Amino acid sequence: MRANSGSLDKAVLIAGPTASGKSALALGLAQRTGGVVINTDSMQVYRDLRIITARPTENEEALVPHRLYGHVDASVNFSAGAWIADAAKALADARTQGRQPIFIGGSGLYFKALTRGLSAVPPIPAAVREGVRARLEQDGVEALHAELAQRDPVSAERLKPRDRTRIARALEVVEATGRPLPDWHRDGLPPLLPPGEFSALFLAPQRDELYARIDARFDAMLAAGALEEVEALAARKLDPLLPAMKAHGVPALMRHLKGEISRGEAAEIGRADTRHYAKRQFTWFRHQLPEFAWVAPEAATPWFVG
Known part of the structure; x- marks a missing residue:
């Protein structure tokens, strides 16, 4: 499957691991x-994290229209469902203006939602989310996993017993809606x-x-002010389970700011975490979205016009 740059009626989807030149x-x-250009990356939506997430620069954004970059505050527990709602508007606007929509990013779940659909889980009330998070801190993840096994045994069986974020999410859904996640996915x-x-x-x-x-890009991020960016985020004292607080490099740099590890150790952890993420991206797209054509970066431009 090839894209033709003259076929403006079709959307173009550009995925790939982090730092691949997308x-x-x-x-x-x-x-x-x-x-x-429509952002399809779950971390580049956050306005607090331009440098550490390698968002396009202001100069790049000024060259062509960019949508869904830095439009969400770090305090928001942004989800694929929220993104798909924003993406629907961006897609409609692009078509109204006669512009080719170009979705680009590394978040497999976003691309899967775009091309396969998404579960219809309604928004979770803040009071429910805060209650589950408070119990998580007070009682521990094992207790919440045991509770989930009673209320949503299918999800409990599928999740690792110490997966704090996903266990909390599954409990939030069943508590807020009275239905387990598998029902919504169906x-x-x-x-x-x-x-x-x-x-x-x-x-x-x-x-x-x-x-x-x-590795080189992470070092360049530090030189460009990534540590200062993370320091400003840390000063907000947000819930550590929020997605923005877990962006690659952020937890390690926060540990450095607390004096727990050196800057060099934090940088090495950030580089290693990002390499591991890239490896998972290869695996995820290979198994979950086989309709994507795999292309070497140097062969990508001819792919669009051949």
């Missing part, structure tokens, strides 16, 4: 077609982009080259 590719395509929402309405590629660099780029 943003530059999307920017170049948008400049050629007059397209709009009764899902339709995809925004059904088959035939998009062309999709996955940038697949050589692993050694990619890991070297990840």
